[in-house]
């Protein structure tokens with residue numbers, strides 16, 4: 001069925017596998033955009049469902065959502081605009097081994113876990129509890145999704161489940177509210193209120209009338225929502241879409257009708273907030289730079305522009321903000337009184353000027369660490385080649401941390417024992433010592 005979408009709409013839809021499960025099933029993703037053959041600097045958006053194999057409602061609704069977007073393109077102005085302006089990725093089934101546990105011809109016998117008996121929504125690196133919060137190795141599905149997230153720059157996503165009906169927003173792992181808590185309440189409120197206008201009384205009305213902060217509901221570690229928010233600066237929430245996990249087929253059309261307008265509203269939000277392109281003032285080339293809202297950011301909430309387009313997307317609740325744009329080797333720029341209105345985009349393109357004789361961090365491009373400043377117990381280090389030893393020194397030159405990645409490019413570094421302050425993190429790449437400044441909050 002997924003490949004049939006591509007066959008029917010080759011100009012709009014590309015279906016691909018991000019990897020194979022233990023039992024040999026493909027993890028399929030449909031990419032939908034107006035020009036599937038190239039990346040255009042549009043925001044990337046992800047819907048994914050059913051990482052718990054027996055929570056199947058979202059799986060079917062996402063298949064229908066793909067069909068709805070493709071068939072509406074060119075005739076429905078709103079759908080056409082969304083497909084034109086957003087690089088949309090939809091993964092209807094994130095745990096096919098769990099869903100088809102009873103055999104490929106039926107979802108009866110579906111289970112929550114993957115084929116190895118692991119709960120995939122406890123298997124991700126956690127900002128508080130580290131790379132393996134559940135004590136299990138990363139499962140095949142987890143590795144494929146982590147690689148998929150690394151290869152993309154998802155601005156927003158939602159992760160669909162079942163068993164209750166609520167929009168669950170970050171954080172799950174700790175009680176601290178997200179820097180953008182008011183934005184989260186606003187987009188989740190919009191989701192639930194739109195559902196209420198189109199559903200019978202009692203659907204998605206529990207908790208705080210259909211929305212909840214994750215930790216206030218119940219704390220989990222190793223969930224994908226917090227992983228995406230903290231380690232990828234992607235706004236992901238957990239959408240619990242039906243009280244009954246495996247609803248009868250006859251109820252699926254009604255659930256579609258309750259939710260599809262909200263699917264559109266939420267996805268559309270990735271077009272708003274402050275957005276633009278960041279370029280080198282001399283060459284005009286797109287660059288990756290940090291976009292930091294002053295007196296606002298915390299816990300990895302700031303974002304970066306991405307290549308090839310140099311585009312960034314800082315989603316914000318309506319207000320005035322001061323925003324600093326910075327990159328190692330460039331003079332930073334701050335714009336004050338940037339105004340944000342709900343459901344509107346504020347476009348702020350930025351040209352950063354290179355520092356001609358910069359001796360501060362000439363090799364910073366070879367690896368990145370984030371979040372920096374780091375507030376959680378872990379930071380992610382990502383290099384352009386395999387890394388061995390990682391050392392962290394205080395500004396007095398005292399060795400505070402030493403670990404070894406075992407030769408991977410990406411590592412989750414435990415900084416929980418470091419006091420607040422400024423440090424130097426050092427790694428050896430290609431026989432050369434490279435270092436960056438790191439701040440621990």
Ligand SMILES: [Zn+2]
Nearest residue numbers: 052055161162
């Ligand atoms: Zn679930």
